[in-house]
Amino acid sequence: MSFADVLVTAFGQIAANKLRSFFTLLGIIVSVTFLVAVLAIIEGMNAYVQESVADAMIGSNTFQVRRSPINVARFADSDMDRMARRPIISRDDAAAVQAAIPDAEAVSMQSGWPTPMADIIWRDRTIGDAQIFGVTASYQVVQDYRIGQGRGLSELDVEQRRSVVVLGSELADKLFEGADPIDKVVRILGEQFTVIGVNASKGKVLGQSFDGFVLMPITRFELVYGKRSTTTVSIKMARAEDVAPGMARVEEALRVARHLRPSEENNFSLETSDALVDFWRTLTRVLFAIVPAIVSIGIVVGGIVIMNIMLMAVTERTHEIGIRKAMGATARDIERQFLVESIALACCGGVIGAFTGWLMAAGVATASPLPARVTTWSVVLALALGAGVGVIFGVYPARRAARLDPITAMRAE
Numbered sequence: 367m368s369f370a371d372v373l374v375t376a377f378g379q380i381a382a383n384k385l386r387s388f389f390t391l392l393g394i395i396v397s398v399t400f401l402v403a404v405l406a407i408i409e410g411m412n413a414y415v416q417e418s419v420a421d422a423m424i425g426s427n428t429f430q431v432r433r434s435p436i437n438v439a440r441f442a443d444s445d446m447d448r449m450a451r452r453p454i455i456s457r458d459d460a461a462a463v464q465a466a467i468p469d470a471e472a473v474s475m476q477s478g479w480p481t482p483m484a485d486i487i488w489r490d491r492t493i494g495d496a497q498i499f500g501v502t503a504s505y506q507v508v509q510d511y512r513i514g515q516g517r518g519l520s521e522l523d524v525e526q527r528r529s530v531v532v533l534g535s536e537l538a539d540k541l542f543e544g545a546d547p548i549d550k551v552v553r554i555l556g557e558q559f560t561v562i563g564v565n566a567s568k569g570k571v572l573g574q575s576f577d578g579f580v581l582m583p584i585t586r587f588e589l590v591y592g593k594r595s596t597t598t599v600s601i602k603m604a605r606a607e608d609v610a611p612g613m614a615r616v617e618e619a620l621r622v623a624r625h626l627r628p629s630e631e632n633n634f635s636l637e638t639s640d641a642l643v644d645f646w647r648t649l650t651r652v653l654f655a656i657v658p659a660i661v662s663i664g665i666v667v668g669g670i671v672i673m674n675i676m677l678m679a680v681t682e683r684t685h686e687i688g689i690r691k692a693m694g695a696t697a698r699d700i701e702r703q704f705l706v707e708s709i710a711l712a713c714c715g716g717v718i719g720a721f722t723g724w725l726m727a728a729g730v731a732t733a734s735p736l737p738a739r740v741t742t743w744s745v746v747l748a749l750a751l752g753a754g755v756g757v758i759f760g761v762y763p764a765r766r767a768a769r770l771d772p773i774t775a776m777r778a779e
Contacts, residue, residue: 367665371583387711390497391668391672391711391714391715391718392668392710393664393671394664394665394669394672394719395715395719396719397668397719398723398748399718399719399720399723399726400661400723401723401747402720403724403726403730403738405657405741405747406739406741406744407727407737407738409738409739421666426603427603427606428607428609428638429600429609429638430638431599431601431635431636432600433448433452433598434449434452438473453624455475455599459623460502460633462620463599463601463619465619466607466615467603467612470601470604471602472504472508473506473508474503475501475597475598476499476598477498477500479502482497482498483497484498484555484580486541486553486554487554487604491541493537493763497512497579497580498582498587499579499581499582500584500588502584502585505559506518507533508600508601512566514563514566514567515547515564516547516563516564517562517609518532519532519563519581523534523562523583524584525585527585527586530583531552531561532580533563534578536577537577537579547564547696547723548561548562549561550561557590574605591661617636618638619726650670657669664775665755668755669759672712673759675709676707676764677707677759677763679704680704680767697769698768701764701768702764705757707725707760708756708758708759708760709753711756712752712753712756712759712760714752716750718754723740724740
């Protein structure tokens with residue numbers, strides 16, 4: 367019996383028992399659907415963080431000088447204690463950075479974590495939980511902000527500690543509701559600030575708006591909130607290929623400025639948007655570890671169901687097996703037939719599960735801010751799981767069928 371005949375027979379048996387085949391595969395279909403959908407969402411999130419979130423939060427062609435790294439999860443407690451004793455990033459550090467890379471497009475300082483939240487009040491209107499950033503004038507260049515109305519912060523605003531602010535477009539729209547915000551006076555923590563500009567919209571990332579903030583001169587910010595322990599220096603280079611050489615020059619300049627000996631490690635961190643991506647991937651590794659474990663339970667249950675159904679099929683088709691053996695079919699032919707039927711059954715479950723998983727991921731991406739990206743490897747994994755289940759749980763029924771005595775089998779009713 368040729369392999370093509372075996373396949374035709376296998377799919378003929380599946381087609382002849384459609385309802386039983388469907389319920390047999392239900393466990394595998396649900397498991398593979400869950401696997402493909404969750405992996406699609408995770409992969410979509412990874413790509414989205416890399417392509418959009420990292421650049422939105424840190425800036426394109428940009429790196430930062432920070433007191434501690436973004437991805438602290440990879441460090442031990444002893445390392446964290448040591449980094450907590452590092453000196454803060456100061457204006458002298460910013461000056462050393464500026465001197466080291468005169469070809470940089472912009473060098474800025476900004477208040478660090480935790481970012482304070484405050485109510486913004488204009489007349490009788492109040493907008494709560496606005497993010498307040500203390501920045502230097504060049505921060506807007508580093509973050510690729512465009513001014514939609516008025517003007518941005520100037521060096522003079524910073525030097526003179528002026529009580530002026532630039533608002534994100536969403537915050538300005540909610541607070542002023544169509545009125546011209548320029549030169550309006552708002553209150554933040556009981557202090558008055560004049561609105562000098564409104565940034566053009568940057569949009570939302572995963573439902574989180576990048577336009578609900580207030581920018582004020584960092585010098586004024588420090589008068590209101592005090593100095594932050596995590597002040598950051600951001601450097602924007604003209605081209606992506608200039609980032610690595612620029613980081614090397616900044617590292618050397620800061621080591622000299624901080625009088626570090628060659629044997630001493632850096633007491634500062636240099637980070638690019640890749641660090642934010644790595645931090646995200648560290649978080650998603652947990653999901654990558656948990657999802658297969660959960661899916662494997664459903665796969666095993668589905669495999670056991672397939673094995674039981676195939677054993678039932680062997681019992682139902684005992685007479686057929688006896689006739690085939692009497693006509694010259696070998697034990698290997700019988701074993702191959704039932705094994706291929708088991709694999710075909712499980713692969714059908716894998717195909718259906720992969721397709722429904724893709725539909726589920728697309729539905730999630732359409733109905734929510736979560737992105738989804740179905741990858742080839744996740745579909746291949748789904749099909750491989752299906753075939754693997756068919757092999758593992760189909761061997762025993764196939765061998766049982768192959769060992770049947772033809773005379774005894776032909777007598778079966």
